[in-house]
Amino acid sequence: MKHPLPRILACICLALPLGFAPAAHAQAPVKAEQFTLANGLTLIVKPDRRAPTAVHMLWVRAGAMDEVDGTSGVAHVLEHMLFKGTPDVGVGEFSRRVAALGGRENAFTARDYTGYYQQIPSSRLEDVMKLEADRFARNQWADEEFRKELEVVKEERRLRTEDNPRALLYEQLNATAFVASPYRRPIVGWMSDLDAMTPDDARAFYRQWYTPANAAVVVAGDVDVAQVRALAEKYYGVIPARAVPARKPRTEPVQAGIRRIEYKAPAEQAYVAMTFKVPQLRTFEPSPEADDALALTVLAAVLDGYTGARLNRALEQGPDRVADSAGAYNGLWGRGPQVFVLDAVPAPGKTPEQVEAALREQVARVAQGGVTEAELNRVKTRWVAGEVYKLDSVMNQARELGSQWALGLPLDAGERLIQRLRGVTAQQVQAVAARYFGDDQLTVAVLRPQPVDKNRKPRAAPTGSRH
């Protein structure tokens, strides 16, 4: 799976962009507020009165990286099981009630966290808070429900991964690039771990990590901060406090030499992905590590931040183009170790080795010649404008606030990130391009396409047959 672009921009008061003069009628967004309940649960509220709707999210600081070998995928399986009931709410009843409230809902599992959300008319906030607090505190289901849902999760793995050669390649790449870090395991879990998973594996993960001090409730939309706080006290505040278990560091040892893997799968196009281990941003205070992480994010944008950026121009254009597509992405931050990714699909007639060399050459050019002020300003302008566009959706605002909480970042992380990115200089970008792209921290994965069996001919069933 190709990495999504980072959600690095959060709701902020509009920082004055380069040369942009805000119009007189633009309303400054209301700032988010954060509280801690007596049991340790975090509450974040972001009022936005543009429409009579709200989003309510529950974030748990436990994701795939909190699993251990043998039960990979359990964080995600548990996410599915949260829909299977409590002592008071039967199987499927949670979704039926949210639907009856006019709501939409879903949930997601990542390496670093798990999240649950409902989008609702804002008048229904109390109803969904009551439901969510109930399942957060008292999730309960029969073994038989687990067995059925586990089959659904296996179908999800087949759909997303087993029939997707690039997703399979990324599983292998992560398992190679990381040795001790839990980032080495796929979020959805290895199939044999799913086959062997028991109901008590999911219950144990739930008991271990679903505690108030390890969770945050984020509410964004047409709401009043004091009222939301009172509701949170009423429904979440009564959940007994429990200690959050100690987390083992599982520190990734320093990589000291290139790693290469090949993966063969039925496909037409080859594919190359390269990961370079890089420092990450843990604080907004200036520090060599934080400064470099920010400069690497600017480097990724200069390489691939817009159509016509360096990779697109150098690899995908011209009569002798090397690639059909090429990309760059910097991890920037996370609970585990971060990487800078370069990837590409070779053009017809070109080899993975050629695109690998071409990708690295583009980084080397930045290391040698630097970047222009025009490039630098362009990527910053796009980020600043994106700050306004992002405010169109309370859902996106809530997601950013929640994910930043999960990573231990402050409430104003989005605003401070933009400020810091705007301060990155051309010299810094050139310096990180020279520093982090040698062989020693590099893992290369190459997808080698195998022919699909052409001898298997479609067979038509008799037409008009009845079922």
Next chain:
Amino acid sequence: MTMKPNLPLRAWCAALLLGSLPVAQAALPVEKFALPNGAQVWLVQSPGLPMVDVQIDFDAGSRRDPAEQAGLASVTAAMMSRGLVARDGQPALDENTLSEAWADLGASFGGGAGSDRMSFNLRSLTYPDLLPRAVALAARQLAEPAFPADIWQRDRERMVASIKEANTRPGTVAGRAYAQAVYGAHPYGRDVTEQTLARIAVSDMQALHARMLVPCRAKVSIVGAVTRAQAQALVGQLLARLPASSPGRCAPLPAVQEVAALGQASEQSIPFESAQAHVFIGQPGFRRNDPDYFALIVGNYILGGGGFVSRLSSEVREKRGLSYSVYSYFSPGLHAGAFTLGLQTRPDQAAQAVQVARDVLDGFVADGPTEAELRAAKDNLIGGFALRIDTNRKLLDNVAGIAWNDLPLDYLDTWTQQVDRVSVADIKAAFARKLQPRRMATVVVGGAPRP
């Protein structure tokens, strides 16, 4: 990240998204006006954020592609981002200079084609030093695309490579076989292939562009922080570089054939080496202007549209664990877009999953929903109405849907009443009129052939 599935939002059924997800609120005045150049404009003023979204639709979607040049509309719209010719003192811009100009403005502009429409979307901040420049650049891009032949050659090679790659996936193979089975020779079922792309030259794009992109054929939808006067000026400037309307320039376009009903059931079982079998079951559905529209969309919410609470999800996924994703949807457009039921499952249980899905479908068409199911559907659709219009982006989709389908300006205001009016008998009668479970197409790719 892994997620439970949302409703399947398929690119080929844009009409479903635009047409069936409207909502109503009295505080949502849609203004409509025409410009002297013949363009029609639909506007919702949304002053909360300093930004504006504009969509321009033309009746130039892929349904009008010549059969041997399937893909023409879509590649024409895409190639309009590949550079501009010099005109009226404005310099030529190559593809990179053009995209850099958009990045420097913090704005975006691009086009695409669906089955019915060719659409262009502009998003910009409304700051007075930015918006006029963004509109001016969009106006040039609409009117003066360069259509460079060498870049078309490159893009075509890329498209062919990605089509070949997609053909190694069971979902692609199933989707193609299904479209063939449901639409037959109708343009909605056409496949873009290496051969059809090979027959497209930049001169074809230039001809299509010159013929169809004229102001009097434009339907423009706007949502954002602009007044009516500003919107008027904006659209005027946006279309100013297109050829002026002249008598006959916007004469009615030739009619496109309707989708033919299926005469009999068909079943295809296509062996494929994959971890899952992909299943599609369906038939031609209905046109967007069908009077049964609300009964059908409310009914489909109950059958297979309502996320985790639909009948299909309950029987196939929740009770039996057969599939991660199972759904049904209608895709009404200017023609009868398909009714489609879809799922994916381990190949050895494909036959069972197909049987369960068909039983659910048969039962629903024969008996309709229960009163309780209809109540639950209305609670969700009416109660959640505001969620359909709570961002500028969602509003734009709805406004463009009103514009494209010639819906009344109070369509959003009456939407909940229309839903509320639907009865069990309405749904049962509408489904009986539109769906014939004994004459549907079934495609299974990846499973063992059915006995």
